[in-house]
Amino acid sequence: MNIVLLGPPGAGKGTQARILVERDGMVQLSTGDMLRSAVAAETEIGKQVKAVMESGGLVTDEIVVGIISDRIEQPDFKGNVIFDGFPRTLAQADAFGELLAKKGMALDAVIEMRCDDEKLVERVTGRFTCHTCGEGYHTSFKKPKVEGVCDKCGGTEFTHRHDDNADAMRSRLLAYYKETSPLVGYYHAKDTLALVDGTAEIDEVTAQIAEALN
Ligand code: AP5
Numbered sequence: 761m762n763i764v765l766l767g768p769p770g771a772g773k774g775t776q777a778r779i780l781v782e783r784d785g786m787v788q789l790s791t792g793d794m795l796r797s798a799v800a801a802e803t804e805i806g807k808q809v810k811a812v813m814e815s816g817g818l819v820t821d822e823i824v825v826g827i828i829s830d831r832i833e834q835p836d837f838k839g840n841v842i843f844d845g846f847p848r849t850l851a852q853a854d855a856f857g858e859l860l861a862k863k864g865m866a867l868d869a870v871i872e873m874r875c876d877d878e879k880l881v882e883r884v885t886g887r888f889t890c891h892t893c894g895e896g897y898h899t900s901f902k903k904p905k906v907e908g909v910c911d912k913c914g915g916t917e918f919t920h921r922h923d924d925n926a927d928a929m930r931s932r933l934l935a936y937y938k939e940t941s942p943l944v945g946y947y948h949a950k951d952t953l954a955l956v957d958g959t960a961e962i963d964e965v966t967a968q969i970a971e972a973l974n
């Protein structure tokens with residue numbers, strides 16, 4: 761099964777993707793995580809995208825489709841993937857459909873995680889991430905069981921994203937409504953769209969996704 765998690769910044773895409781990986785053994789492909797790794801490793805692509813990511817704009821379709829096609833076109837690509845944060849434009853969605861079709865694979869479901877802006881801002885500004893394993897936390901909604909220690913790996917170093925600030929968040933939301941939200945209609949027309957209430961608690965969202973996938 762291949763699924764897309766579609767939703768604005770802070771909707772909970774990464775949180776739910778990690779739950780699906782753990783519970784169902786799916787593979788998470790997050791273009792945001794891949795691009796952040798490229799920035800950290802100072803690769804050619806990383807240097808090209810650093811400024812636009814920090815300001816909250818979208819990276820070009822060419823770069824993003826390039827990194828996804830590099831994965832899908834690998835001979836050992838078997839699917840069973842949660843695409844987290846991809847596609848984000850109509851051009852990406854078209855290219856994605858073609859890449860999967862070439863592999864003889866389908867996109868089984870697109871889960872739209874809807875959430876209001878006020879909650880989204882509260883979520884991203886309270887977010888922190890384990891530096892060692894990437895587990896995501898929140899100062900109010902998802903605290904580590906022992907303060908300062910990652911539940912998953914025991915790591916004690918946490919990081920904050922450069923784009924988790926009010927200015928970049930405004931640009932990220934604008935990019936979502938302008939460039940990404942048309943995908944709701946696009947996938948509705950293809951009969952693959954399911955809506956979940958992204959404002960619900962984490963476990964409740966997980967349950968709604970499970971129901972949508974059944
Ligand atoms: P990306 O990394 O994809 O960021 P995003 O879309 O802005 O989404 P986030 O990762 O901020 O939110 P999320 O939905 O994963 O929420 P999370 O689960 O962490 O992209 C970053 C940048 O990369 C883009 O701005 C762009 O520049 C570039 N990029 C990436 N893909 C691209 C593409 N395809 N095309 C062009 N450019 C691209 O949750 C957030 C917080 O809330 C956490 O603290 C979590 O603990 C908490 N939380 C989660 N769920 C709940 C809940 N139900 N209740 C309460 N709290 C919750």
Ligand code: MG
Nearest residue numbers: 773774775792
């Ligand atoms: Mg994310």
